[in-house]
Amino acid sequence: MTMRTLVDRFDAARRQETLLVLLPPAQAQLEDFIEQGFVGEVRTRGIATDILMAEVGYAQVMAGTVVAALREHVIQPAQAAGYRSIWFAGISLGAFNALYYAAAHPGDLAGVHLLAPYPGTGDILAEIAAAGGPAEWATTPQSGLGDERVWWRWLCAEAGAGQWRTPVSFGCGSEDRFLAGQRQLASLLPEERVHFVAGTHAWPTWRELWRDWLDRGSLASALTAASAAPAEERA
Structure with missing residues (x-):
């Protein structure tokens, strides 16, 4: 099965070293990332990254093929093309899918940003709550x-180790309909990588969170550090 993708390059003449992969929420189209301003916010800031939007949805989740599909259609082609740093950013089900991949192949990713992540099915969240929380x-x-x-x-193991080989950051609306599970998830992450704003599980909230991450999040920090490194370190 093929995977539909859209690509937006920082510079049409040459590939960048960084690729930002956007994974959509359920019942959304890849074009929504453009229409809702997500791509434009990256470009307005002059962030030197190419962007790839990848269509991963319930079909792959139900079939258990999320990781294999992303590896075949996104990660391996990006690695073959020469990208040195690959980031995932997903909304709701897209964040859920990003976590599946990060848990399976953490070494492939420079970082993962979760926007209003779908935290999982009710039975599993109840299981976690009954145990006293994720760590327990x-x-x-x-x-x-x-x-x-x-x-x-995987999140629990990373939190316990305190190393975060693949840094994970989180943004969410304080009135999100999945808030209980999202707070459990956020409790595992470093405090400085967690950000709540007033809002619901909807595009206006996600846009605000997106702008904040682009301005102050781990992607901007990583690219700033890379651009400041001596040329021989970037070679």
Whole structure:
């Protein structure tokens, strides 16, 4: 099965070293990233990254092929093209899918940004809550290795180690309909990488969070550090 993608280059004449991959929420089109200003906000700031929008949805989730599809159609072609730094940013189900990939191949990604992440199904969230929270739940015997428990356990392991080989950041509206599970997820992340604003599970809230991350988040910090490095370090 092929994956539909859209590409927006920083410079049509040459590839950048960084690729930002945008994963959409459920029932959204790739064009929504353009129409809702997500691509334009990156370009307005002059952030030197190419952008790839990739269509990953419920079909891949239900089939258990999210990771394989992203690896085949996004990551491996990007690596072959010479991108040195690949970032994922996903909204809702897109963030859910980004976490699946990060848990399976953390070394492939320079970072992951979660916007209003869908935190998983109610039974698994109830299981985590009944255990006393994610950290306590992570010590229980493993089950459901094909579902989102995979990335919940990965987040718990990274949080426990305190190393975050693949940095994860988080933004969410304070009135999001998935807030209970999202707060559980956010509790695992470094405080400085978590940002809440007033708002619901909708594009206006996501746009505000997106602008904030582009201005102050880990992608901007990484690119600023890279541009300040001596030329021999960037070669």
